[in-house]
Amino acid sequence: DTAVSQTPKYLVTQMGNDKSIKCEQNLGHDTMYWYKQDSKKFLKIMFSYNNKELIINETVPNRFSPKSPDKAHLNLHINSLELGDSAVYFCASSQDMPDRGLFDEQFFGPGTRLTVL
């Protein structure tokens, strides 16, 4: 009974292609996130949605577009893939949005390893 699930687990594609990664959480949380973890294991936040509204949008190329059809889903679409996009992408969720500097516990999915050839 997976709390935060991502599909696919692995994604291998050619430069220039467009791809999507899907994320679903069954925890009833209001907030969802996308993170990118590079080859050195550095984890960087990309986006965050609260009740389908964008609340965090870090400096990410506009080739990356998140979409939240409902509060249980947050998908990530990437256009014109580049070699540098190769990384592990993690989806996460938390009960509520950040409040006065406090972040709720974030529950992470298993990650999607994207390889751009």
Place this chain on the structure above:
Amino acid sequence: TQLLEQSPQFLSIQEGENLTVYCNSSSVFSSLQWYRQEPGEGPVLLVTVVTGGEVKKLKRLTFQFGDARKDSSLHITAAQPGDTGLYLCAGPFRGFNKFYFGSGTKLNVKP
């Protein structure tokens, strides 16, 4: 330069040894969290520290938040192979909408 620097970057020790991992910043954080990530999985929250000087214990793990809220440490007593993983500190910076992870400490505990 990263906002949260962790040291050491790598640590390989024998089962039963003690160790300390550090998380340092030149900036003040309203809170800090520690996560552990195992290979092929996402990070899992271990603890959140909020008050300067706060100490929290989780079985053999002791977490401390610096008085000035610029640093934190994780001490493991009598490490076990099950402690192996990537330890990440993380926290919000300059307002609650900016959340950063540290550079990580990869721990390997040999049986």
